[in-house]
Amino acid sequence: MKRGKRRYEIGSVDRTIKIWDLASGRLKLTLTGHVGQIRGVAIRNKNMFSAGEDKQVKCWDLEQNKVVHSFHGHLHGVYCLALHPTIDVLFTGSRDCVCRVWDIRTKTHIHVFSGHENTVSSILTLPTHPQVVATGSHDSTIKLWDTRYGKTMETLAHHKKTVRAMAHHPKGHCSSFASASTDGNIKKFNGSE
Structure with missing residues (x-):
């Protein structure tokens, strides 16, 4: 779920994306195009990106309300996606155990x-470290990646079960982030070299 100007997008198990007017609470539009459950959406300018269990990552033009491009490469369902905070790069994570960078x-x-x-199952871009992205996995680890070279910088093995979500500091001024796991724990990591 992502917030836009006066709209709210929701991806769903019914394979649709619904766009709501936040002021009135009314449904504005329903977009179709995925043939599997939608796992995530992200917005940049007039484009929305969606990821689904149908192995598809789609780019939607929100002015024309249609798919303008599909990104192909994942071998299994796509469970998460994230946009880089400063450059035009999209990260997608999948059941095929990889994160693809577009x-x-x-x-x-x-x-x-x-x-x-x-x-x-989760991807986090770090605004204070634009060359680093974090991925969380069902293998219970978080990996920090160098986006310039496509290499693992560090593996964090502090959870005992699936890492479901990660979030950075809401003000974006510090390099710490938190991760949540199905082991019932939330861990805070302080950024460092």
Whole structure:
């Protein structure tokens, strides 16, 4: 779920994306195009990106309300996605155990971050460290990646079960982040070299 100007987008198990007017609470539009459950959406300018269990990552033009590009490469369902905070790069995580990196201007594939042993279920970009992205996995680890070279920088193994979500500080001024796991724990990590 992502908030936009006076709208709210929701991806769903019914394979639709619903756009709501926040002021009135009314449904404005229903978008169809995925053939599997939608796991995530993200918005940049007039484009929305959606990820689904149908292995698809789609780019929607929100002025025309249609799919303008599909990113292909994942072998299994796509469970999460995130946009880089400062450059036009999209990260997608999948049940195929990898995070793919896409240039959204040229619509080309840049890197495959491989090394997890199970589904990549969460992705976090760090505004204070634009060359670093974190991926959380069902293998109970968080990996920090160098986006310039496509290499693992560090593996954090502090959870005992699936890492379901990660979030950075809401003000974006510090390099700490938190992770939540199905082991019932939330862990806070302080950024460092």
